[in-house]
Amino acid sequence: MNFDLTQEQQMVKKLMRDFSNEEVAPGAVDRDRSGKFPVEIFQKLSEMGMMGLPFPEKYGGGGADTISFAIVTEELSRACASTGITYSAHISLGGAPLNLFGTKEQKQKYLTPICTGESFGAFGLTEPNAGSDAGGTETSAVLSNGQYTINGSKVYITNASYAKHLALTAVTGREDGKKEISAIIVPTDLKGFKIIDNYEKMGLHASNTTELLLEDVVVPEENLLGESGKGLQQFLVTLDGGRIGIGAMAVGIAQAAYERALKYSKERKQFGKTLSSFQITQFKLADMAMKIELARTMVYKAAWLKDQGRMFTKEASMCKLYASEIAMEVADEAIQIHGGYGYMREYEVERYLRDAKLLEIGEGTSEVQRMVIARQLGC
Structure with a gap:
């Protein structure tokens, strides 16, 4: 049993400790008071190759391990928790489902921009009536003529204002009275997709927390992530x-x-x-x-x-x-x-x-x- 970090992990820790002390910590108080999203910090993290850290190199990632991801998240959060949660959600909620369940084509199209920092990663699960009970999802996606028409809402979604696309859960059918919940990739610039950023939070003021409203948002069937009915x-x-x-x-x-x-x-x-x-x-x-x-x-x-x-x-x-x-x-x-x-x-x-x-x-x-x-x- 070896508790030492590898040489690569030690390098990541030193790099992120220095970066957090020099670039992240100095503005943390101002960001907490103003609520300004740390765009410039993430531009620098992108230049450092950190935005796709644990994902495959062929999609623009760094091919690193989960411990390295944890180290980066810890060091950013030590300096500014708003920056830390933005990064954590970007990787673990935005990029991870695409990496785990996406097709090669979906990864190339949607994971790559997350890895390169062109888009932030976001994840649409929580709803007004579906928090701890995620099975209470009410957002619907009706399949017709090769297209899903999505209607519903999501709440407390991190990073959505800065995401060009996100995966979300929706009810795609019912069997024996039970909901069939699937995951679908949805570009955020589609007609009928509205992002509202006006929550007043206790903390994490510089992180982006939003409400999503979807009214007759149409995406092709190929945007289904993984198997139908396996979204939950x-x-x-x-x-x-x-x-x-x-x-x-x-x-x-x-x-x-x-x-x-x-x-x-x-x-x-x-x-x-x-x-x-x-x-x-x-x-x-x-x-x-x-x-x-x-x-x-x-x-x-x-x-x-x-x-x-x-x-x-x-x-x-x-x-x-x-x-x-x-x-x-x-x-x-x-x-x-x-x-x-x-x-x-x-x-x-x-x-x-x-x-x-x-x-x-x-x-x-x-x-x-x-x-x-x-x-x-x-x-």
Whole structure:
């Protein structure tokens, strides 16, 4: 058992640590306040070859592994969680289903622009009445004369304003009273396709979160992704990979909160001593460091299993669940260590708490993760 990163993974980590410190972190506060999407950062990531990192080179990708993807996501999230979630969704939700289930022609046409950064990746699953219960999908796609006519809506969709196309789920038929849900690739510039970007969020202000409205949107039958009626299963597989990204995001946010708390505790004096010299602060910091390391190890294990072609559903849920919950804990403790200053935006730690909360909700709530884990245990 070897816990060392490979030489390539170490290079990715150093490259992204330097890039995040120099290019991403300096504007994080302004982006949080203005909500400005970090287009320039992603142009640079595209030039660095990071936008298609884990996908095949023949489609413009980098041919790297899932651990490298997790490293990039963690480092970006440590500097700016809005940038981290944009990248994670671009890869794990936008590109992954095309790579996993697309035909050669579909990959050439739709995955390549994602890998080269010409388009952002996005994923249309959640609906007003289909959140944790994805089977509650009501968006419909009626096949007639070789074309699907799609009607419905999607909510809380990341990156859609900057995506030239996305895969989404829709009901394509019914059998014995059960919905047949399929995945369909839909260009976002088609007539009847409307993207609304006006959510007011608790955190992750610089990420793009949208509502999709589809009214008689027509796409050819060849845009069916994978097998008809298998859309829900395909997207559940996609979510397994996405949960590794969320876990990595959580580790990045937690690491940032911990680093700020550690630095502040060494500078701030109370009762004639630095905070870091008090045992209660030392214990807080020790617990924070321990939980972050455990979460990172679990993220890497899930990523490693995926790279080995082995089952990783349970581990992906575990890493997402544990990492997201400790990110909230660590951010909360970082605020506590800062005291009154932690409650003020100037010291930034409150941003980590606001950003981390989404990670306990998106891509399957903590409650859903426990259901998945229990099911994998045979309960």
